[in-house]
Every structure is written in C-alpha cells, then in structure tokens.
Amino acid sequence: MMKSKRLVLSLYVLGALALPVAQAGESPPPISEQVTITDIQVRMSDHGPVVLLRAEGKAIPIFVDFTVARSIQGALAGEKLSRPLTHDLMRMILEAYDGKVVRTVITLKGGTYYGALTMTVKDQMKTFDSRSSDSIALAVHFKAPIIVGRDLLNSAGRVLEESNVERL
16 A cells, blocks of 8 residues: 555656646657657757757757756766756656656747657556656656657757857
C-alpha cells in the first residue's frame, strides 16, 4: 500500500511539472516530416542562455532560464552535482519506478515553443504537454531523441554565427 502511495505521489510531482497532462495514449501533436536533432548546445547570448537544437546544418535557438540551462549543460557534460536539480530529481523518480523518457517532440505555436514529452512507466506509454525547456532537459538526461518537424527546422532554424554566442 505504501509503495503505491509513493508511486501516485511521484507521478503527481511529475505531472505538476508538465501541466496540462495529455490523456493516456494520446500521441504527440502531428508534425510534418520528422527530423531528429543531432546536436544540442547550451550557449550564452546577449539575451541570456539559449539552447541550440542542431540538425542538417541549422540551429533552432530556444531561450531558457539559467537553472534549465545549467541542468541541460550538466547532463550533456555528464556532471554530477552535489545536490540534484529538478530534472535530476525527476530522472531519479522515474528510474525508481522503471520509467524513462522515450522522446520529445518540439513544436512552435503562436511564437511559443512546446514540448510533447513521451515517457514509459511500467510498460505504459504516455505523452505530456510541457515547456519545451523542461522537455529538452529531460530528453537530454535520458539520452532520448529530440524531434522537430522539417517545417519548424526550415522556418526557425538558422545557420549559426559563432561570433554572436559563447559556450557556457
């Protein structure tokens, strides 16, 4: 009984960070031809931290807050912090219940990036609506694919000018 209460509490915490929650079995939003991101970089720009999702010679810039940038950079570098950040905690909770992130799909609607985070827990697959930054961070923590539509890559993807940004 106590184990099931912990599972419910853990899933509640995960759900609170990915509100609103998609209905069980709901698939990620339909997108054009899918492109898998091949490189992720965290950089500092004049406007703050930016995550660059790179594929096919283009980069989609997504501005994030400093905590998310630190979480993504730490996961990319394989760093172990003395205290877990939120995404580290979510990874530990999911792994404790045999869960994992399977993929995330990033879309753009009305000037806002969205993440559709797909995960499995105990052989049940669910997709959650989330902030794109949280979705990217969890995908990086689980080494799961990040997917965008070709239309998004073509419209928002830019050839990166190295002089405008610096690595964190």
